[in-house]
Amino acid sequence: MRIRALVPADVERLAQIDSTFSSESILIVEKTGAGLEVGWRLVERALEVPFAKGRAYDLSTEDLARSRQLWAAGPQEALQLVAEDRGRLVGLLEVERQQWNNTGWIWNLIVDRAYRRQGLGRQFVHRAVEWGRKLGLRALILETQSNNIHACRFYRAMGFHLCGINDHYYTNEDLERDEVAIFWVYELQ
Numbered sequence: 001m002r003i004r005a006l007v008p009a010d011v012e013r014l015a016q017i018d019s020t021f022s023s024e025s026i027l028i029v030e031k032t033g034a035g036l037e038v039g040w041r042l043v044e045r046a047l048e049v050p051f052a053k054g055r056a057y058d059l060s061t062e063d064l065a066r067s068r069q070l071w072a073a074g075p076q077e078a079l080q081l082v083a084e085d086r087g088r089l090v091g092l093l094e095v096e097r098q099q100w101n102n103t104g105w106i107w108n109l110i111v112d113r114a115y116r117r118q119g120l121g122r123q124f125v126h127r128a129v130e131w132g133r134k135l136g137l138r139a140l141i142l143e144t145q146s147n148n149i150h151a152c153r154f155y156r157a158m159g160f161h162l163c164g165i166n167d168h169y170y171t172n173e174d175l176e177r178d179e180v181a182i183f184w185v186y187e188l189q
């Protein structure tokens, strides 16, 4: 298996990566207070029936269009890596430089289900950190879902910190649906 820079011909093959996951527990977001004095608390809760994301994580047409745009923007603006094993794509990392706040936004960090817990995700994070530091970025930032417990554990283990919650990011009922956007930061400076 090797990690290499993404090339345009890879984009249509990204669907080869099995991005499905299931969670045996999730983070419940509890909101308290009213008016200007509100608080959010994350509480891990075991599920009787594991939550399966199915194919909802698959890259959409818009995602693929963005991948092509990022590639066209060049290596100063985006880091795009794929992992390949015997001709099959098994991992993807995409980070975009955000000039306005001097950060790198991680659009995608995906490891094929059959290739997890082998250090691939860790290598992607190391490469993103190296790239961000070279550009003088102050932080890497990303968003994940409160029901993606494995990704949350992974980001914590990689040195990311929780930096925010948005309970209206996906729909108007994110709290009721137990799928809330949580934001993570990795400070580079």
Ligand SMILES: CC(C)(COP(=O)(O)OP(=O)(O)OC[C@H]1O[C@@H](n2cnc3c(N)ncnc32)[C@H](O)[C@@H]1OP(=O)(O)O)[C@@H](O)C(=O)NCCC(=O)NCCS
Binding pocket: 019, 020, 021, 057, 109, 110, 111, 112, 115, 116, 117, 118, 119, 120, 121, 122, 123, 142, 143, 144, 145, 148, 150, 151, 153, 154, 155, 157, 158
């Ligand atoms: C999250 C994801 C990228 C992790 O990739 P990975 O290659 O399996 O991660 P690594 O093997 O490099 O793990 C590094 C460390 O993170 C932690 N970690 C990773 N997965 C974990 C899990 N399921 N549970 C607990 N800790 C975990 C561990 O500390 C691990 O080190 P160890 O294996 O020596 O204990 C992968 O599970 C994935 O692609 N999930 C589906 C897509 C997704 O959710 N992407 C993130 C979207 S925001």
